[in-house]
Amino acid sequence: MILADKITEERKKNGWSQEELANQLGVSRQAVSKWESAGAVPDLQRILQMSELFCVSTDYLLKDKMKAENITYHESTESYAEPLKKVTMENANEFLDMKRNGSKVVANATSMCISSPILLIVLVTMAEDGVFHVSESLATVFGCVFLLGMVAAAVFLFITYGMRESHMEHFEKECFETEYGVSGMVREKKDSYEPIFIRGTAVGVVLCILAVIPTIIAESMEASDYYCGLSVGLLLFILAIGVNLLVRVGMVKSSYDTLLQEGEYTKEEKLFKKKTDTFSGVYWCLTTAIYLAWSFWTMSWDITWIVWPVAGVLFAALLGVVKMVLKNGSETQHYI
Known part of the structure; x- marks a missing residue:
């Protein structure tokens, strides 16, 4: 097999179009087309780039009679050694389920961190305005206990989720190969999820922008400290909801990109x-x-x-x- 055929084969194996490969190599689509038709030969720098992208050795690309070895690049030694891990249909579904369930945990933990100061802010402003005759010291104590409790619970969720997913973190950090049918299944699920991702991202961003409105209104009306505190609490609450949406849909989409090795997860x-x-x-x-x-x-x-x-x-x-x-x-x- 000559170099042109190997480039074509490796490109298709990764599910890339000529244009996508060209973008990753910093060349035009016409250049890739010429390489694959044997009308031109890529320079040494492009050969090195392709060897890293395809996770194959330069020897395999350059030597006509050499067969693919399923080898991966080691940046520490700048050499190619161990075989690529195979991702089965079972592995892929387990990873997607883990990320889908984990997105709720991470999103909720993030929202807990954002909303944790709400009680402290509201109680302190109530104390300053003499509402319900709550002393400032007591308000601070209860507020700080609630804040630290929420943050501690959020950290617990982050740690437990990280430990549960640690056995699959190599999907996001290392090159791998998928068995027949896996990429097609993931691509289909990603396409069907795309409208949900777009809608969730849009709503999340809009909520983050609108969150500041209560505070602006309170400031413009020169409201009392108590109502200003409530407006800040409402700001954080709306912000927590918006970020929750962004984290959820973002994690699910990234799980598809991870298995397809696209976006931020290319080789x-x-x-x-x-x-x-x-x-x-x-x-x-x-x-x-x-x-x-x-x-x-x-x-x-x-x-x-x-x-x-x-x-x-x-x-x-x-x-x-x-x-x-x-x-x-x-x-x-x-x-x-």
């Missing part, structure tokens, strides 16, 4: 993700620390929530820069 992205995991962990830990420190220092929960959308935008931008640096460094090493 190339997995190689980069191994290198960016540390950056992601440090970034979100710092963001959480900044949010909590600013919130407790100022007690302006109606303002500090803005940390999360800003952090999300900055994370996407910084992650893009990190990937660009890593990609350029990888290309430089290959040329050397």
